[in-house]
Amino acid sequence: MFENLTGKIEDVFSFFKKGTRLNEEQVDEGLRKIRQALLESDVALSVAKEFIANVKPKAIGQEVLKSLTPAQLLIKIVNDELIKVLGGENSNINLNTVPPAKMLFVGLQGSGKTTTSVKIAKYIEKNFNKKILLSSLDVYRPAAQKQLEFLGNQNNIQTLPIIEGQLPIEITQRTLATANLSGTDVIIFDTAGRTQIDSVMMAELNNLKKIINPIETFLVADSLTGQDAVNIANEFKKTVDLTGVILTRIDGDGKGGAALSMRSVTGCPIKFLGTGEKVDDLEIFHPQRIANRILGMGDVVSLVEKVSQNLKREEVEELEENFKKGQFTFNDYLKQIRQMKKIGGMGKIIGMIPGISKIKKQIDEADIDESILNKQEAIILSMTKKERDNPKIIEGSRKKRIAIGSGTDITLVNKLLKQHKMMTIMMKKMSQSGGRNFGGMEGIPPELFNNLK
Amino acid sequence: MNFFKKLKDSLKKTSENFTKGIGQIFDKSKPNVETLKDLEEFLIKSDVGVKFVNDFSKKIAEKKYLKQELTKENFLKIISNEIKNILKPVEKNFFFEPITKPYVILICGVNGVGKTTTIGKLCKKLKKNNKKIIVGAADTFRAAAIDQLELWCKKVDVEIIKSPLGSDPASVAYKTFETAKNNQFDYCIIDTAGRMQNKKNLMEEFSKIIRVLKKIDINTPHETILVLDATTGQNAINQIDEFRKITPITGIIMTKLDGTAKGGILIAIAHQFKIPIYAIGVGEKEDDLDNFVADEFLEAFIKN
Numbered sequence: 195m196f197e198n199l200t201g202k203i204e205d206v207f208s209f210f211k212k213g214t215r216l217n218e219e220q221v222d223e224g225l226r227k228i229r230q231a232l233l234e235s236d237v238a239l240s241v242a243k244e245f246i247a248n249v250k251p252k253a254i255g256q257e258v259l260k261s262l263t264p265a266q267l268l269i270k271i272v273n274d275e276l277i278k279v280l281g282g283e284n285s286n287i288n289l290n291t292v293p294p295a296k297m298l299f300v301g302l303q304g305s306g307k308t309t310t311s312v313k314i315a316k317y318i319e320k321n322f323n324k325k326i327l328l329s330s331l332d333v334y335r336p337a338a339q340k341q342l343e344f345l346g347n348q349n350n351i352q353t354l355p356i357i358e359g360q361l362p363i364e365i366t367q368r369t370l371a372t373a374n375l376s377g378t379d380v381i382i383f384d385t386a387g388r389t390q391i392d393s394v395m396m397a398e399l400n401n402l403k404k405i406i407n408p409i410e411t412f413l414v415a416d417s418l419t420g421q422d423a424v425n426i427a428n429e430f431k432k433t434v435d436l437t438g439v440i441l442t443r444i445d446g447d448g449k450g451g452a453a454l455s456m457r458s459v460t461g462c463p464i465k466f467l468g469t470g471e472k473v474d475d476l477e478i479f480h481p482q483r484i485a486n487r488i489l490g491m492g493d494v495v496s497l498v499e500k501v502s503q504n505l506k507r508e509e510v511e512e513l514e515e516n517f518k519k520g521q522f523t524f525n526d527y528l529k530q531i532r533q534m535k536k537i538g539g540m541g542k543i544i545g546m547i548p549g550i551s552k553i554k555k556q557i558d559e560a561d562i563d564e565s566i567l568n569k570q571e572a573i574i575l576s577m578t579k580k581e582r583d584n585p586k587i588i589e590g591s592r593k594k595r596i597a598i599g600s601g602t603d604i605t606l607v608n609k610l611l612k613q614h615k616m617m618t619i620m621m622k623k624m625s626q627s628g629g630r631n632f633g634g635m636e637g638i639p640p641e642l643f644n645n646l647k
Numbered sequence: 648m649n650f651f652k653k654l655k656d657s658l659k660k661t662s663e664n665f666t667k668g669i670g671q672i673f674d675k676s677k678p679n680v681e682t683l684k685d686l687e688e689f690l691i692k693s694d695v696g697v698k699f700v701n702d703f704s705k706k707i708a709e710k711k712y713l714k715q716e717l718t719k720e721n722f723l724k725i726i727s728n729e730i731k732n733i734l735k736p737v738e739k740n741f742f743f744e745p746i747t748k749p750y751v752i753l754i755c756g757v758n759g760v761g762k763t764t765t766i767g768k769l770c771k772k773l774k775k776n777n778k779k780i781i782v783g784a785a786d787t788f789r790a791a792a793i794d795q796l797e798l799w800c801k802k803v804d805v806e807i808i809k810s811p812l813g814s815d816p817a818s819v820a821y822k823t824f825e826t827a828k829n830n831q832f833d834y835c836i837i838d839t840a841g842r843m844q845n846k847k848n849l850m851e852e853f854s855k856i857i858r859v860l861k862k863i864d865i866n867t868p869h870e871t872i873l874v875l876d877a878t879t880g881q882n883a884i885n886q887i888d889e890f891r892k893i894t895p896i897t898g899i900i901m902t903k904l905d906g907t908a909k910g911g912i913l914i915a916i917a918h919q920f921k922i923p924i925y926a927i928g929v930g931e932k933e934d935d936l937d938n939f940v941a942d943e944f945l946e947a948f949i950k951n
């Protein structure tokens with residue numbers, strides 16, 4: 195859905211003259227699109243609004259590097275802010291108490307509490323070498339206790355023996371007693387799923403929490419959750435004072451906006467991500483990953499980082515000057531090829547040319563063979579200086595010589611020459627349309643890609 | 648408490664917000680940019696989705712209104728009518744007399760949406776017409792899924808076919824259908840494991856279940872019902888998209904409408920896919936499932 199977010203923002207920005215710094219008007223327009231993207235990613239409206247308001251002053255006045263577009267820069271700024279908001283505090287599990295350390299898992303129905311509680315048990319056992327007792331307080335969903343027992347047995351983690359007909363409070367007391375007798379280090383309480391507006395069930399949870407007095411209270415939440423995320427997080431926070439959030443189903447293709455919503459509303463760190471159905475499918479939370487999902491712009495962000503590190507400003511400027519003059523020699527192309535290799539691929543360097551996200555998509559779809567770059571480099575290196583500056587003079591015998599010299603064949607030399615010719619035409623068009631934007635151009639002629647496959 | 652009342656109560660919180668929100672919007676005298684923005688935001692909050700909201704607000708903005716039409720009641724009516732036009736065509740009674748026996752119903756969806764619970768409730772309702780029902784426990788993956796289904800089957804008194812955990816779900820489906828056929832069952836309902844729609848191998852497994860059913864009767868499954876969780880945001884659209892690629896989805900059941908931010912995504916789905924909505928779930932009890940009735944849904948959603 196967001197492959198075209200840069201495109202959308204480029205479109206907006208194409209109305210502005212590129213300055214050296216982002217101005218308020220640009221930022222406002224760009225952030226409007228980003229706000230929409232956040233909403234499409236299921237970030238709750240109130241949270242999206244607040245986020246945008248916070249990011250705005252940070253974006254205004256930022257210097258736009260020569261080789262970047264304002265859209266790319268803005269996305270980078272937004273992404274950094276997202277990571278900052280999502281991350282922050284130390285997100286490891288807290289076992290810092292007189293044993294047994296008690297943990298309570300709460301959440302809606304079907305959010306993945308039972309599976310997650312076993313995953314965390316396994317994680318603690320593996321990383322902290324503790325003795326764990328799993329206890330299910332879910333007397334409502336048929337076979338819920340059995341599910342936990344089964345998973346516990348499967349993973350060699352002790353579970354509380356099931357006694358039919360006991361109420362959650364009785365089970366809790368029995369769990370605490372069992373733990374004391376057996377020298378348990380950590381008790382994990384799995385609870386029944388409940389809707390946050392079910393006052394009876396929420397009161398039950400509040401009661402259980404008082405009896406258990408847990409050191410960690412995790413809200414287990416589905417990363418596919420929509421706008422309701424704020425209400426869910428709010429109510430659970432109010433009822434049981436959460437210490438952390440665990441987001442499940444991150445292996446789906448959801449955008450995960452709920453992460454930002456819940457983080458903002460509860461102020462609690464997101465501690466883990468559930469990444470699959472198996473017991474080992476658990477990861478410590480990495481804000482980058484979720485930020486990339488929410489914004490869908492991971493590529494642009496790493497590109498901006500790479501560009502700022504790798505590209506010499508003067509070189510880019512020289513190249514640009516040549517573009518504007520409509521000149522594009524093989525020496526220029528050689529420089530480009532080498533930059534491409536440095537940055538990591540054709541798609542990325544072309545994506546750097548301003549206003550080009552439309553074309554980037556074409557490139558991705560065209561499935562270009564990157565090894566061709568090496569061959570093209572060899573071909574250019576086999577040309578004389580004169581040939582590089584004026585490719586028109588390359589005729590039959592010169593082609594043959596170049597092909598032999600580069601260890602390729604004449605067809606490849608021909609392809610490169612043709613490609614160069616097309617690129618020159620493109621550059622001219624670009625310079626006519628103002629040099630920075632493709633404007634109405636429909637992108638690269640498809641033949642150009644055929645040469646690169 | 649009758650079902651309609653229950654739905655109303657469930658949606659009460661949402662509706663209160665909705666009505667209050669609209670009230671705030673239309674106390675201003677004309678539908679200017681601000682007003683439309685408020686309206687859009689309002690719909691966004693109910694998970695209707697940006698794309699849908701944009702189309703919707705364009706529609707409203709394009710029209711001209713007399714001064715006396717710029718009332719809260721009038722705009723409520725406009726919104727209500729728009730949504731009704733979308734929901735009415737997807738309202739379809741599922742609890743009809745089956746055209747053929749056994750009527751094979753395949754239940755699918757991502758993890759945790761409430762497939763098994765829904766089957767329990769479905770059986771209870773279908774049973775009311777004195778139908779013979781058999782259920783296939785083809786979720787052979789999740790621990791205790793079979794036990795959960797079995798307990799439901801006991802509760803609502805229907806037959807179950809099961810295999811040990813980890814066995815081939817397609818073979819369970821086959822066995823269930825075969826038994827249903829040989830013993831003149833009216834309904835054959837297959838429970839499947841939750842699967843994320845972007846998992847290729849799990850979707851392949853799902854497709855195998857269908858292939859196997861088709862071996863017995865090419866016209867089956869007669870119904871493939873996708874169960875959706877009402878709490879889900881925009882990803883519900885992807886879910887439909889991907890499941891549809893495997894087999895036509897003949898109906899949707901939306902669960903967990905007893906929470907807060909409800910209904911929005913249902914409207915977007917109806918708008919985009921036009922797939923019948925067979926039923927909605929509003930709780931964990933065996934009677935907490937009923938037909939989807941557009942008017943009731945809308946009334947509960949808007950007014951209250």
